[in-house]
Amino acid sequence: MEQPQRVLIGIGGGIAAYKVCEVISTLFKAGMQVRVILTDSAKQFITPLTVATLARHPAYTDADFWQPHERPLHIELGEWGDVFLIAPLTANTLAKLSYGIADNLLTNTVLASKCPVLLAPAMNTEMWQQVAVQRNWQQLLTDTRFHGLAPGYGLLACDRIGAGRMAEPAEIVTGVQSLLHTGGERDLLGKRVLISAGGTREYLDAVRFIGNPSTGKMGLALAQAALHRGAIVTLVHAPIEESVPPGIRAIAVVNAEQMQQAMLENFPDADLTVMSAAVADVKPAAYSSEKLPKRSLPEQLLLAPVPDIVAELGRRKQLHQRLIGFAAQTGDIITPARQKLAQKKLDAIVANPIDKADVGFGSNFNAAIFLDFHGRQVEISQCSKLQLAHHLFDFVHGL
Incomplete structure (x- = not known):
């Protein structure tokens, strides 16, 4: 039997975190193994119990990061995943990744992994359009490991209508499935x-x-x-x-x-x-x-x-x-x-x-x-x- 495909999901602190529940459920129903990391701010929007129930596996948090393990947790997780999804990607985590900063379980695991990373940003329009945020976004995408699903246009949680809405779950799932097939290779780049x-x-x-x-x-x-x-x-x-x-x-x-x-x-x-x-x-x-x-x-x-x-x-x-x-x-x-x-x-x-x-x-x-x-x-x-x-x-x- 073939080894089940393995998807590692990092959830950032944003209201769009609730949408990731559908992503987790869909991937699990498709026969994939799913592991989830929540940042401390993500726990303000969605609980570890929720994602653990959907993934059929305990969720990981920074509290787990500082507990003793047979091998460092971020190394184990980084080696485990075939694809790494980060959704919602906040401005804070985006800035850390673009400069290689690792100060929590999520960012340490990114640096300890080699698999392709799919990014789904979500934030207020003014935040998304800031020069610093756009610079970080473009800089990160120059690294061939990272694949972006740019946010869409629509009604945001702040009641603003504009860019910054996280990609819909179906689009995210499709992006994950593509990366699982290609391994992140862009053989049609520029074609x-x-x-x-x-x-x-x-x-x-x-x-x-x-x-x-x-x-x-x-x-x-x-x-x-x-x-x-x-x-x-x-x-x-x-x-x-x-x-x-x-x-x-x-x-x-x-x-x-x-x-x-x-x-x-x-x-x-x-x-x-x-x-x-x-x-x-x-x-x-x-x-x-x-x-x-x-x-x-x-x-x-x-x-x-x-x-x-x-x-x-x-x-x-x-x-x-x-x-x-x-x-x-x-x-x-x-x-x-x-x-x-x-x-x-x-x-x-x-x-x-x-x-x-x-x-x-x-x-x-x-x-x-x-x-x-x-x-x-x-x-x-x-x-x-x-x-x-x-x-x-x-x-x-x-x-």
């Missing part, structure tokens, strides 16, 4: 990655359209994975169910023609393009800007073709660019994927089985077979869509 997502809608009238069940979850996972690996990410998405995380440039479209325009405009600057959107094959030949009465609906719907976006991208692809396609299929998924790989001039393709339980459209999970123009073939069994995204980028790295 421009263009991704399409979601199912396009081809409207008959103001309310009716031809579409498909795609929710855009796979495309979002690809965008997050690329971002976590250091890429500059642009996501062109049809209507999707989830919000696009911060740090990703998002371009919203509805139909295939709009998606084609956005993809063609951004394609020349892209080093890697992943066409994961489920683009419609046809559209109604006629469109009404008003809702048609039921009696006026045609008995036979005339259809017209829509642009073949990935084929056009294949024709325009330059030598330095890589183009990845998706092929959602039932039955034999490899033969049509190989044909599409060659016909569309792709560098690689993801063959998706959509006739299996709990994979593909709408699911949080996926399975696939990766094929490339060299003849390589790799099968990925059912896993989360974020994991599949990372497996794909690992595969593409071989190109």
Whole structure:
């Protein structure tokens, strides 16, 4: 059996500490081992008993730091973790880490560890925007060990609306999962990655359209994975169910023609393009800007073709660019994927089985077979869509 992944979490003294409870619970339910360190100020917002209950392991505090141990506690913890999450990261702890100060269990453990560290700051807008705080933040991120989830914009506990809101638990969990896969390596650092997502809608009238069940979850996972690996990410998405995380440039479209325009405009600057959107094959030949009465609906719907976006991208692809396609299929998924790989001039393709339980459209999970123009073939069994995204980028790295 594989060793469970181990996540060390440091909680700072801020009201956002309550959000970390969801992070701990989610990671534990995903089968990970979790250990938690609370600073003295963190205990003013959340109790050791709370996090110990959620992690199924006693929480560590500065009181434990000064107790005798067989080996120093900060050394044991620093060697134990595969990923170290600090959330909320306060201005105080940020300043200490940026200058290598170690005066409590949390900061000593950071210096005694080698694993990647994920930082999720949270503070009042005025505090976050201080020159000293921004200097410390930028300085810390020059160390490749540290990975940042910049705070978002919203209503803060001080009733101020502005920057400083800690990243939401789901975004933090995704960041942890990415680091567990990559070990903190940024193999796409500085690369421009263009991704399409979601199912396009081809409207008959103001309310009716031809579409498909795609929710855009796979495309979002690809965008997050690329971002976590250091890429500059642009996501062109049809209507999707989830919000696009911060740090990703998002371009919203509805139909295939709009998606084609956005993809063609951004394609020349892209080093890697992943066409994961489920683009419609046809559209109604006629469109009404008003809702048609039921009696006026045609008995036979005339259809017209829509642009073949990935084929056009294949024709325009330059030598330095890589183009990845998706092929959602039932039955034999490899033969049509190989044909599409060659016909569309792709560098690689993801063959998706959509006739299996709990994979593909709408699911949080996926399975696939990766094929490339060299003849390589790799099968990925059912896993989360974020994991599949990372497996794909690992595969593409071989190109």
